[in-house]
Amino acid sequence: MTEATAPRPHLTDASEGMTYLDTASRRAVTVYVPLFLIMVVLIFPFYWMVLTAIKPDEQLIDLDTYNPFFVVNPTLKHINKLLFESNYPVWLWNTMYVSVLATALSLVASVLAAYAIVRIRYRGAQWVGAAIFLAYLVPPSILFIPLATIVQAYGLFDSPMALVLVYPTILIPFSTWLLMGYFKTIPYELEECALIDGASRMQILTKIILPLAVPGLISAGIFSLTLCWNEFIYALTFLSSTENKTVPVAIVSEFVDGDIYRWGSLMAGALLGSLPLVILYSFFVEHYVSAMTGAVKE
């Protein structure tokens, strides 16, 4: 408690907690330096991805003449090659439309399910809620083999539609669970009023509940989109022809040859595949965080 002798300019400010007990130098060592180091490690691979994507080939493999941490004469060659001489735009398009369709499908299903569990309270609703939580815990790694045979049997093999139908199994449990939490916070009195005024359940849902649950919908939607974009094992198993692949699968299977110059285009591909998500994320950080923490808290 020797720090207590330090000046206490903020003593009256409750939000400051007990930081007035710390000296600046102590804070620097215990907070800023470790935080800075962790942040550098967390950010570095992304920096490295960007740097490699705009580096000319000769700088990539000549580490002695050029300092590898920086780039001289950056080039757009790799990105150009990717966009105009490969199937990359097709893969990006596949990823995007599979993600959007699967997210939309699972949002509709989750809204209905979450509302029914929380507010219609049909017989056994609690058990269904628990079952959906359990579905959340079933990992794709034990489902992809039987799913491959099922997708084959339904005639959906090598079709992006297979992914649109299968991804909701990951998204619905998560979104339902998240939306249940949001719906619970909406006052029941609003629904009572609407019921007295003669609204049907569907009208209550679309005209009262959904407008109030927009933040929850955005959270669930953004997070679902990210999960779809990120999904790998189903896409790897169900898709075989080049023009149907999604970005993660295509990057791993189409780019990997013995070429020593492949790194530039690989990193450009990884960068372009991540950017849409990162940009989307930067607009919706708060929703994103609430989706992450909400799913754990509820």
Add this chain to the structure above:
Amino acid sequence: MRGRAFRGAAVFVGAGGEPRPDRRRPGTSEMTENTAGRLAGADLHRPGFYDRLKINRNWLGFWFMLPAALILMLFLAYPLGKGFWLSFTDAKIGREGAWIGIENYEWLGLPWWDDADNVFWLSVFNTLLYTVVASILKFVIGLYLALLLNENLPFKALIRSIVLIPFVVPTVLSAIAFWWIFDSQFSIISWSLRHLGLLDHNINFLGDPNNARMSLIFANVWRGVPFIAITLLAGLQTVSPSLYEAATLDGANRWQNFRYVTFPILTPIIAVVMTFSVLLTFTDFQLVWAMTRGGPVNSTHLMATLSYQRAILAGNLGEGAAIAISMVPFLLVAIMISWFGLQRRKWQQGGQDD
């Protein structure tokens, strides 16, 4: 908490634990049932079959659940059952399997059998090592980072957004970046260490079994830390500062503040987060597949990657399914832990919750 308050309100309008609607008046909604219904009686409006479907609570619930239930039945419950069944057959790609009992599992054997499948047991060992080491590291670093982020920092929101970026970038794409960072010839880590004079040769990150395992664990920790840090941070922010002030007045030092104030309050959320983390790490596939594909010489195969290789690449669906199903007992243990973590959480909040 709020949920309970509403449940109180819900009882007024006849929801929740109330007796089911009277069967002789099946079509009345809960509002009419409790207010107008009792006054006007059922004779004024006797709904037909179609109305009953629209208004009856259970039928309504059924219609609302239908889309989600269909998808989850067709693509989750059914495959799960079929996975179990496949593991007892000799199915191959393009050929329906015949029932062969536990033969697939017998081929996998037990680790002390002479004819056990060594590659499989190596993958079990790798999976456990990967899960245990990565989970502990993720927890320690994640908790530490959460505590750091909980300090009063300038640009707090910006820092938090940056911390989450590894979680947003698709795993495979960051795995590819790590593949390049761990390249045997052009690795930036080898280069830096050489130029600092700490090393005179390149490290063979992904070509040596133990180095490859460590590299994979590092990449997994890198990706997992932000999720744990941000969720724990959300838990930390609910801890009232007055608790720390009270403890400090009682003479607690920093460590005691953490050990006896922060940690007990955080325990329930830690239980849930770590269960998710363990589940995801244990069943991880994409990181390993993108970086090493199980190599060198099977030394980094996880159970998931091995089952993919045997089932999809080699075509032995039955054998692959048996490997995948072997993960289930481990997952059940993790889910049990989650269950007890949640139980404790309810107990701490002072009541039963759904």
